[in-house]
Amino acid sequence: MDPNLSLSDEEFVGAANVFLARHWQTADARLLGRRGELVRSRYLAALAACGRLTGHWPRQYGGLGWTPRQRWLWEREAARAQAPQPAAHGPDFLGAALITYGSEVQQRQHLPAIAEGSVHWCQAFGEDSAGLDLAQLTTIAVPVDRAASSSTGGVISAGWALTGVKPWVLDVPAGDTRLSGANWIYVLARVSAHPQPEPALSADAKFGVFLLDLASPGITVTPSRMIGEEAGRLDSLRYSVGCVTLDKVQVPPAGLLGPMDSTASLALGIEQAEFAQPGVVARNELLLAQLRDFVQSGELDGGSLWRDDDFRTKLHELEIGMASLQAMEARSLGAESEFVLAANLLIAARNRQISQQLADLQVEALGYFALPYTHLDSLDNEGPIGPEFSQPVLFGMLSNRAREAVLAPRDHLKNIIAKSVLGLSSATLL
């Protein structure tokens, strides 16, 4: 047992910091508005150019072959440097699925584009009627060619036409500014055996994950404004949620990812990848340290908040919670896959709780300065109102809540832990 980094870990961290020092100044994290957005996209481009966007992929797929430990160390250092976080859909979720389930053609087409950062992905799984219960999906892929429907029930097709509405898509390009946001989308849909889709949902329905260019004819993206967002106020445009409408979008055969009978495990793999967010605790630790500095500075009512036992108790409880999650992350590195999954689920569930408690505490510390809601143009021209760290706080607090609600909520994570870790049976999950 050793709480310190090994020599080779130290070397890896050293190299990570050299990269960060070259491409990212911690002060950049304080840049708001459009300038901030520009600096961030420049950094993300550097990340892709050095392979660090997909460092955890095996070398033969264009990665750097990082071990889980190295991935974690990298994310931790990047978090401590306050570097922007790239969207995870391509590098983490779809990337892993392509490596496991994709055909050679699909891998050649999509993996290099993700690694180079030239294609950004977003994910369309849930729907109005199918939140966590994905079996209720109504988006449907219909084979284009009637003759291709085989008598054995298998679906052989020269392609599909996709129709449906996906209202909760994260990281879609927002509004008229296209600095970030996705340009491709992967869609979970029901697959019809016949050109005329069955009106009722059949129990033995088949599902598929389809890969689409967002610019394909028949796709409409409508940004949905979440609480805390306002046109022109988005600090990070990829955080926005949008509604994607598909109207008979034509998909070629290579647009279906993997064989259809592996769709369930593929979707499960993507769901599990969503729980694993290496470095996520370090980002909260940094926010907590900033809050601590702010409260300790003594400028507020003579430092009364720092001397307030109730406030301090809440702060220290968060610190201890984060310390245990950090240790949990470290314990899971290189552990057996069952424990890794359990640890990831636990960290995801607890960290969401901690993020929201932290945001509540930030708002509590800000007092009146939690109120100002500065427009992007005003930030660009006149700078922030109130303490520097107050700017992203309220936005962060609200968008965190929106994000948690759109992604799997805590209670759902608990359902999964109950089933997959404790072996308690319950209603069927996909």
Next chain:
Amino acid sequence: MDFSFTDEQNLLQESLSKFIQNDYGFDDRQKSAAHEKGFAAANWKQFAELGWLGMPFSEADGGYGGSAVDTMLMQEQFGKGLMVEPFVPTVVLAGGAIKIAGDAAQKTKYLAGIIDGSMQGALAYAEPQGRFNLADLVTTASKSGDGYQLTGHKSVVLNGPSADFMVVSARTSGDQRDESGVSLFIVESGANGMSRRDYPTVDALRASEVTLENTPGVLLGTEGAGLASLQQVIDEATIALGAEAVGCMEVLYKDTVEYCKTREQFGQPIGKFQVLQHRMVDMFMEYEQSKSLMFMAAMRLDEGYGPEAQKAVSAFKVQVGKSGRFVGQQAVQLHGGMGMTDELNIGHYFKRLTMIDTMFGNVDFHLKRFGRL
């Protein structure tokens, strides 16, 4: 960052785990607790023969290990068995004090006796008025000839009834709560002027109220500078006790899950109800979070004793205090009336966890200490 055990540690854990599984079931434990002294002398003899009593001591001190991680992994297993044998009072507390503050002669005499199982010890540090403040001492010691004489009242001295000797904290100078002026002494049981009122604790251990009146004692360590040593012993013991709590929590959450899978009400296993599932998930998470901080605390302590280690200890104790209570309470709730019967083990683990929260400072105490460090 490496959370793996050495081969020796793996073997140690395996042999302890086997002992708890095969020879220390709940009935065996109840039989141990029912002995006159509150534990089975035969078990203690076996622990000595297996070398377990020497694990927390370095080879230089006549032991076989000496790391906090060693003690931690043993205590975790002992916790699973809800062990009543006085490993913490004798080995970790009394032995720890002598390991940290003793001179060569004292180590030879007492550590050898602890390691071969022939000697029982206790640490008498708490006083009726002092709560968790180790420096709040009314007991005094004054020089008398070659040695010292101690006068005062020490409270809840675990293993007091069986102890052959006690390490006692007393004030040699300064005011009641001064940090300096605290000294440690070795007092032989039955020494002149010592009287004991022995009693069982809620969690089936044995303890004593000890009164000293001009009782002879031998100085352990430097006069007036005993607080630092005492604090270190208590911090080491806090990890040990916390590890025991982690062992208890593991048994409770796993037993509860098993119970809820088989217990049927309303025509189905109660483990199918989502409300109960989420409670069990919370139990599991509390256990794992405690275990994570347990590893950190033990590793930090093995890095060297200082503020960093102290902070890790307090973080661990806060987590253990909260988690232990939560897991204990939920286990009782989910077992229903059965959970509170004397016959079932659940209620006994619950009692132990509740007492562990209080020992060496509860959640509030360690949260404040964490904030100060």
